[in-house]
Amino acid sequence: MGCFMGKTIAEKIFDAHRVDNPSEDVHVIRLDAVFCHEITTPIAINDLVDRGKDRVFDPGKIKVVIDHVTPAKDSKTAMQGKILRDWARRHNIPDFFDIGRNGICHALFPEMGFVRPGFTVIMGDSHTCTHGAFGAFAAGVGTTDLEVGILKGVCAFHYPSTIRIDITGRMPEGVFAKDVILFIIHQLGVNGATNKVLEFTGPVVDAMSMESRMTLCNMAVEAGGTSGICYPDMTTVEYLWKFTKDDYADKASALDHFKTFHSDPGARYDRVLEFDVSRLEPMVTFGFKPDQVMPVREMASTRIDQVYIGSCTNGRIEDLRVAAQVLSGKKISDSIRGIVSPATPEAFRLAMEEGLLKIFLDAGFCVTNPTCGACLGMSNGVLAEGEVCAATTNRNFNGRMGKGGMVHLVSPATAAASAIAGTIVNSELYKGSS
Amino acid sequence: MKNFSGNILFLDRSDINTDEIIPAKYLTEISKQALKPYLLEDLKLVGFDPQRDIDGKQVILTRANFGCGSSREHAPWALEVNGIHLVIGENFARIFRQNMFNCGMMAVELPDSIIDSIFRKFAGQNTYLETDLDKNTFILTAQGLSQEVPFSISEFDRSLVASGGWVEYADRKY
Ligand code: SF4
Numbered sequence: 242m243g244c245f246m247g248k249t250i251a252e253k254i255f256d257a258h259r260v261d262n263p264s265e266d267v268h269v270i271r272l273d274a275v276f277c278h279e280i281t282t283p284i285a286i287n288d289l290v291d292r293g294k295d296r297v298f299d300p301g302k303i304k305v306v307i308d309h310v311t312p313a314k315d316s317k318t319a320m321q322g323k324i325l326r327d328w329a330r331r332h333n334i335p336d337f338f339d340i341g342r343n344g345i346c347h348a349l350f351p352e353m354g355f356v357r358p359g360f361t362v363i364m365g366d367s368h369t370c371t372h373g374a375f376g377a378f379a380a381g382v383g384t385t386d387l388e389v390g391i392l393k394g395v396c397a398f399h400y401p402s403t404i405r406i407d408i409t410g411r412m413p414e415g416v417f418a419k420d421v422i423l424f425i426i427h428q429l430g431v432n433g434a435t436n437k438v439l440e441f442t443g444p445v446v447d448a449m450s451m452e453s454r455m456t457l458c459n460m461a462v463e464a465g466g467t468s469g470i471c472y473p474d475m476t477t478v479e480y481l482w483k484f485t486k487d488d489y490a491d492k493a494s495a496l497d498h499f500k501t502f503h504s505d506p507g508a509r510y511d512r513v514l515e516f517d518v519s520r521l522e523p524m525v526t527f528g529f530k531p532d533q534v535m536p537v538r539e540m541a542s543t544r545i546d547q548v549y550i551g552s553c554t555n556g557r558i559e560d561l562r563v564a565a566q567v568l569s570g571k572k573i574s575d576s577i578r579g580i581v582s583p584a585t586p587e588a589f590r591l592a593m594e595e596g597l598l599k600i601f602l603d604a605g606f607c608v609t610n611p612t613c614g615a616c617l618g619m620s621n622g623v624l625a626e627g628e629v630c631a632a633t634t635n636r637n638f639n640g641r642m643g644k645g646g647m648v649h650l651v652s653p654a655t656a657a658a659s660a661i662a663g664t665i666v667n668s669e670l671y672k673g674s675s
Numbered sequence: 676m677k678n679f680s681g682n683i684l685f686l687d688r689s690d691i692n693t694d695e696i697i698p699a700k701y702l703t704e705i706s707k708q709a710l711k712p713y714l715l716e717d718l719k720l721v722g723f724d725p726q727r728d729i730d731g732k733q734v735i736l737t738r739a740n741f742g743c744g745s746s747r748e749h750a751p752w753a754l755e756v757n758g759i760h761l762v763i764g765e766n767f768a769r770i771f772r773q774n775m776f777n778c779g780m781m782a783v784e785l786p787d788s789i790i791d792s793i794f795r796k797f798a799g800q801n802t803y804l805e806t807d808l809d810k811n812t813f814i815l816t817a818q819g820l821s822q823e824v825p826f827s828i829s830e831f832d833r834s835l836v837a838s839g840g841w842v843e844y845a846d847r848k849y
Contacts, residue, residue, distance in 0.1 A: 260849060264831035269849070283705045294846060317703050324705065367746070383770065384748040385777040389845040397841070436769075 247505025250470050251401035251438045254378045254502070258361050260395055269397045273360040273377075275390040277305045278346050281365030283324035285388040297332045298394035304355050305329045306338040308345050309613040314620045344585030344611035347371040347459065347553035351451070352585055354484030358473035358502040363390050368553050368635065369468075370439075370461040374454035375481075376473035376502040378438070381462065401467065402511045404434055405504075407443040410519030415671025417563070418453035419555055419633065419652035421445070422460045423524040425516060427534035435465030437511055440504065445518055446471055451480040452559040459554045460635050463531040473499035523671050525631075526650040529639040537655055537667045547578045547630040548660035549642070550653055551609075552616040555633035556584030558591045560653040565597040567657035567668045568604040574663030579606035580622045582614055604660070618642040631659045676837055677760040677779055679806035681733020683815075684759070685798040688720050691737060692744035693771065695719065697753040699745075707752040714753040734804045735762040736793060742771025742782070751778045761806065763813070763826075765790055776832045779840030783826050796820060808836075 248256070261269035275298075282305075289295050297303055305325060313319035322339075329337035338349060347368050350356060358376035362369060365387040372379035382396060390396050406425060426433075439461040446454065454476075458469025478485075478495045489495040522536040550556070550564050561583060573579045581601050583589040589611055592598050601608055614621030616634040624630055624646025633656050634641075637648040649665060658668035695718045697710055704710060715725045735741075735754070741764045742750055751774045754762070760780045765787045767775075775782040793815065800817040807814065813824045828836075838844035 263834070264829055267831050269845075284707070287706060288842075292842065294842070317705075321703075321705060381746075383746055383774055383777070385774065385841050388842050392842065393845045393849045395845060395849050 246509060247507030249401070249403045249438070249440065249504045249508040249510070250376060250472070250502050251378050251403055251440075251468070252508070254359055254361060255398070255401060257359065266399050267397055268400055269395050270361055272363060272390055272394045272396055273302065273357075274355055274362045275303050275387070275394070276346055276350055276362060276364035276366070276369065277303060277325065277387070277391070278309060278364070278366060279307045279318075279321040279325045280309045281384060281387065283321050285365065285384050285391065286324055286328045288384070289388055289392060294392055297334070297391055300332050300334045302394065303334050303391065304336045304350055304353075305334055306343050306346050306349055307340065308343055308349070308611075309617065310619050311340050311343055311610070311612045318619075342586060344588070345553045345556060345613055347455070348557055348584035348588070351375065351455065352587055354481055357481065357485070358477060358499045361396075363387065363396050367462045368459055370466060371455050371459040371469070371553060373461070373468040373470040374451060374458040375477055376471060376499065378468050378470070380467045398467075399436065401438045402436070403438040403440050405440045405442060405510045405513045407513065407515040408441060408445040408518060409443045409515060410445065410517035412445055412518055413521060413671070415654060415668055416518070416521050416523055417652040417654060418449060418456040420521060420524045421516075421518055422457050423526065423531075423534045423650065424521055426460060426464045426532050427524070428514070428516070429464040429532070431463065431465060431530050431532045433464045434461065437466055438468050438470055439464065439466040440470045442472060443515075447474065449476075450559060451476060452557045455557070456554055460531070463635060472503045523652060523655050523667050525655065525665060526637045526648075529637055531635070531637055531650065533637075537651070537665060540649070540665050541667070543649070543665040544629065545577065545631050545649070545659060545663070545665060546628040547580065547622065547624065548573070548656050549580050549582075549615050549622055549630055549632040549634065550656050551580070551582030551584060552613065552632070552634040553584065554635040555653050556582055556588065556611075558588045560633065561588060561592045561597050562595070563670070564653040564657040565592075565600040567654055567670065568606075568661070569600050571604055571661050573605040573660040576663045577660050578622075579604065579660045580609060580615060581606050582609045582621065583611055585611050606660070615642055618646070631656050631665055676839060678733065679761045679781055679808070680804060681758075682731055683734045683736050683797070683802045683804050684728060684732035685794065686718070686720060686723070686735055686737040687794055687798060689738040690740045690743055691718065693742060693747050693750045694744055696742065696750040697747070702747065702749060707756050710749060710753040711756045714757050729757060733758050733760065735759055736790070737762065737764045738790065739765040739787070741767050743768040746770045748774045748778070751775050751780055755780060763790070776835045777841040779836055779838065779843070781828065781836055783828060785824065785826060789824060793822070793824070796822065
């Protein structure tokens with residue numbers, strides 16, 4: 242590569258972490274964090290034990306949570322939790338989150354300050370791409386890659402090629418990050434970013450909270466992307482300040498450091514796309530693929546049985562606030578089962594202190610503990626055959642929330658409004674496109 | 676290093692996906708061994724009976740895009756616990772191929788004309804395949820028939836195989 246050529250963030254991160262280049266286009270990189278949950282890690286643990294390699298590369302860099310099915314719902318899920326719990330104890334992994342302190346991995350770990358700009362992160366979970374919101378390279382991996390991550394703190398990847406998406410214009414009122422990412426996936430297609438990093442930039446992203454950026458990056462994988470990435474800025478500095486204040490003299494110097502994880506002006510991209518969101522409407526999926534997306538307006542009056550607000554996409558405090566704003570003083574339709582799962586204990590606590598839980602309860606919602614639960618159809622709101630759910634989650638695959646069930650992906654505002662109406666509908670927050 | 680020689684299971688179809696190799700309902704299992712009885716349980720292929728046809732086979736010969744679908748590593752594991760360490764086809768889904776070598780197994784690509792000629796010559800007969808990793812050749816033999824077929828794999832993939840997979844390779848090297 243010539244010395245004039247700039248680099249993307251992902252390339253900079255790779256170049257700073259490379260430990261080996263065993264053959265052309267195979268780059269082994271050092272990992273700053275390995276995240277683990279109870280669905281994919283136990284089989285990796287058992288295999289390491291079988292190989293006589295029951296070791297961990299660095300207990301301080303491994304973060305562990307039981308989040309998918311918690312409390313355990315049957316003997317099999319109880320055993321998955323037990324294998325993870327016993328393993329975390331015997332290796333003295335300090336950051337292990339069990340029931341009472343657990344929350345959805347991709348919401349909990351950022352909240353704990355475990356992701357920083359420039360980091361490399363893997364997890365045996367496809368939505369690991371969420372953590373790129375902090376200017377990190379974060380990728381979901383298979384079990385063997387997870388095993389090697391746990392054992393040696395390295396992972397092999399192809400050199401990252403990036404699609405940059407410039408999001409411009411002015412976000413209309415009542416339109417949210419979820420609507421933006423649904424629209425982008427619709428444009429890219431479910432294979433449109435396969436093997437690519439998706440870099441989200443532009444004034445709309447600059448103005449977004451960390452929560453909204455996580456919503457964007459969370460769904461990068463639904464277009465096939467390896468990691469989402471946003472440029473770390475003052476919003477990132479503020480979000481992480483309570484964890485980083487001892488590392489920097491002041492916020493300005495933290496910002497200076499974070500800015501080294503921006504792509505260079507001359508960086509090479511696979512593609513650069515621009516989306517002007519000024520006329521974007523709230524969006525919803527139809528069908529069983531996340532790129533099957535249309536405006537809520539065109540789906541209005543679609544009958545639903547359940548509304549689910551939660552998940553690593555939209556279960557954060559910002560999402561609960563929007564949903565509660567729509568629900569305030571209202572009751573949900575008699576025909577609707579409403580379920581809200583705050584994504585983390587902190588989101589739960591804030592929702593309680595701010596009176597949001599009361600709004601949900603008064604409206605007729607069931608509030609569950611923080612967990613993935615219904616998102617993957619394992620507990621807490623599984624659909625029956627033929628039932629339809631409007632959900633703030635990220636996957637509408639056939640049977641995702643229960644065999645024979647149908648999922649429409651929406652923003653928290655649309656979900657709340659649809660719970661009141663009993664059918665899919667735009668929220669009052671959306672005033673229509675100008 | 677694993678054994679890459681043995682009797683061939685002929686699967687004469689393209690696009691055999693990971694759900695056909697190992698159905699999703701077995702993903703809550705926490706040991707690889709538990710997957711053993713369910714290999715290819717849902718494979719849609721006329722004349723194929725998993726109960727009857729898998730036993731005693733160590734090599735799969737198939738057509739294009741084997742292992743497409745989800746990223747589940749349960750697919751190579753289900754092969755592994757059944758003693759099948761080598762799949763030969765025209766090409767493979769990317770993640771499946773990587774998962775195979777990560778597990779110290781091989782997914783080897785051959786030109787479609789060669790695959791086709793092997794199917795025509797050997798399918799339906801008891802065929803033994805011997806893998807010579809030094810000479811990069813497969814030697815196929817059946818009643819009164821024999822054929823030598825050259826193949827190639829990358830150096831990195833070869834070291835993964837020699838080490839018994841990515842875990843052993845990485846543990847030794849890093
Ligand atoms: S909330 Fe859903 S998508 Fe997110 S990690 Fe849990 S199961 Fe996966």
